[in-house]
């Protein structure tokens with residue numbers, strides 16, 4: 001079967017447009033070389049690859065968090081909604097609708113679940129009634145968080161912390177969520193639950209996701225398109241349903257994560 005090299009998102013439907021980026025750590029370590037990708041409005045796109053392939057680095061280059069890791073985007077451009085955003089600070093990008101959920105579910109462990117969620121609302125500072133409505137909305141998506149609203153986040157399970165990290169991000173009212181390795185270290189049933197919620201959020205709220213994952217089989221089952229990174233380069237890209245059927249991919253990429 002021949003794959004189309006890319007199923008391009010029509011220019012006027014492009015929410016995110018990354019073109020030819022090169023990212024270097026500490027001025028010396030080339031982590032990402034010439035990566036281009038697009039995410040359409042309301043699309044779920046998977047960014048796949050093994051450990052160290054460059055997935056997190058690409059997400060950080062988009063979200064403005066690369067600089068915090070002493071990484072520099074030396075070439076290429078990143079456009080969001082048609083505007084160049086390279087070099088824009090992460091908090092400003094969040095205001096514009098891009099939120100990055102970092103790998104490892106960085107919740108504030110000494111704050112309650114609800115206090116963590118409220119930290120996501122800080123950006124837009126909604127009036128009290130609106131804030132209550134937004135919190136209820138999150139609790140409707142993640143009923144487990146409602147049950148644990150007064151529990152210290154550090155005392156909740158890994159799955160609940162991942163849901164909390166996503167819920168907090170949603171309170172910034174994003175149009176694009178950069179989600180780094182949501183399945184990491186979680187039981188398969190919890191991972192399935194999280195992916196089901198991601199798909200519903202996408203369909204019902206129109207939130208787009210760029211999903212960095214090592215678990216290719218799972219991601220291909222939920223995304224519309226995917227890019228495989230290998231040593232900081234795009235080795236393969238295409239429609240998720242086509243990629244999922246490739247036997248050679250099972251061998252090369254899907255491995256034990258399948």
Ligand SMILES: Nc1ncnc2c1ncn2[C@@H]1O[C@H](COP(=O)(O)OP(=O)(O)OP(=O)(O)O)[C@@H](O)[C@H]1O
Nearest residue numbers: 025029031049050051052053054055056057058069
């Ligand atoms: N802070 C850093 N300083 C120097 N090199 C880094 C840093 N972070 C990542 N790298 C290097 O950049 C390359 C890409 O790493 P990156 O974390 O983006 O990969 P990844 O695909 O997200 O992997 P993982 O799934 O393990 O997070 C690797 O060679 C890694 O060692």
